[in-house]
Amino acid sequence: MTDDRENLTVIVTGGNRGIGKSIVMKLSESGYDIIFTYNTGTEEAASTEEAVRKFGVKVKGYQVDLTSRTRIEDFSKQVKKSGQRIFAIVNNAGIYKGETIDEITDEDWEKTINLNLSAPFYLTRNLHSIIMDNGSIVNISSVYGFRADPWAHGYQASKAAIIHLTRGLAKELAPRIRVNCVAPGYIRTDMNKEGWESVTFYNKIKKITPMSRWGEPEDIANAIKFLMGPSNSFITGETLVVDGGIGL
Numbered sequence: 001m002t003d004d005r006e007n008l009t010v011i012v013t014g015g016n017r018g019i020g021k022s023i024v025m026k027l028s029e030s031g032y033d034i035i036f037t038y039n040t041g042t043e044e045a046a047s048t049e050e051a052v053r054k055f056g057v058k059v060k061g062y063q064v065d066l067t068s069r070t071r072i073e074d075f076s077k078q079v080k081k082s083g084q085r086i087f088a089i090v091n092n093a094g095i096y097k098g099e100t101i102d103e104i105t106d107e108d109w110e111k112t113i114n115l116n117l118s119a120p121f122y123l124t125r126n127l128h129s130i131i132m133d134n135g136s137i138v139n140i141s142s143v144y145g146f147r148a149d150p151w152a153h154g155y156q157a158s159k160a161a162i163i164h165l166t167r168g169l170a171k172e173l174a175p176r177i178r179v180n181c182v183a184p185g186y187i188r189t190d191m192n193k194e195g196w197e198s199v200t201f202y203n204k205i206k207k208i209t210p211m212s213r214w215g216e217p218e219d220i221a222n223a224i225k226f227l228m229g230p231s232n233s234f235i236t237g238e239t240l241v242v243d244g245g246i247g248l
């Protein structure tokens with residue numbers, strides 16, 4: 001299989017900032033056209049589009065609240081209408097709510113499950129038929145899909161469930177589409193800014209991580225590019241942990 005990515009489009013959810021933006025940059029630099037989504041970060045979306053254009057590929061950011069099934073339906077229709085050759089979907093958008101069982105509201109529970117678990121499911125259901133042969137889907141879990149804190153139940157449950165959804169979909173969509181997952185450790189983005197901005201917590205994570213540092217968005221983008229692209233010809237249904245060894 002060649003590494004010529006010309007005229008192949010990848011859909012990246014939550015591509016305007018954080019890990020999603022790094023994925024968008026990495027893939028566009030490799031020659032993929034990009035469709036990405038964002039929710040409220042309009043300015044970041046515009047600057048991501050501008051940054052991608054310098055690679056000479058097509059790029060378009062769509063505002064989609066992925067907690068809404070109607071919006072997912074509309075977006076899927078727009079993607080189909082675009083006529084672009086869809087090579088892959090990267091289901092990256094996610095939210096973290098760190099509440100305990102007595103603190104978490106129904107709304108936060110539902111929002112977390114809808115965005116982190118149901119949105120990847122609905123997008124896959126709506127769009128798998130237009131993914132090209134030998135195409136790919138990559139979902140994003142977390143080390144908290146394997147381990148648990150005594151809080152963040154919606155987050156942890158959604159991240160464990162996406163690992164198993166990945167396995168089932170991989171079996172159903174094989175051999176045409178590979179479905180894999182990446183489970184990041186502690187990555188420096190807005191999601192855990194409070195954590196890495198605190199000197200004590202920053203140093204604690206650094207100390208207990210065998211690779212002796214926090215992860216950066218590009219660490220995850222590199223793993224996604226590999227799992228998604230033509231170098232991965234035979235891995236499907238897997239979750240690749242990218243955590244500097246903290247989960248060992």
Ligand SMILES: NC(=O)c1ccc[n+]([C@@H]2O[C@H](COP(=O)([O-])OP(=O)(O)OC[C@H]3O[C@@H](n4cnc5c(N)ncnc54)[C@H](OP(=O)(O)O)[C@@H]3O)[C@@H](O)[C@H]2O)c1
Nearest residue numbers: 014018019038039040041065066093094142184187189191
């Ligand atoms: N950072 C970490 O340490 C870490 C660790 C493990 C796993 N992960 C996972 O990696 C993925 C990306 O995380 P990140 O750290 O890059 O997060 P982030 O910086 O907080 O970015 C979150 C992204 O999700 C989008 N989003 C939020 N609510 C949405 C909604 N209702 N509908 C559509 N999109 C929405 C945001 O768009 P707007 O800007 O428009 O709001 C943004 O693009 C998530 O699935 C996360 O769980 C992260």
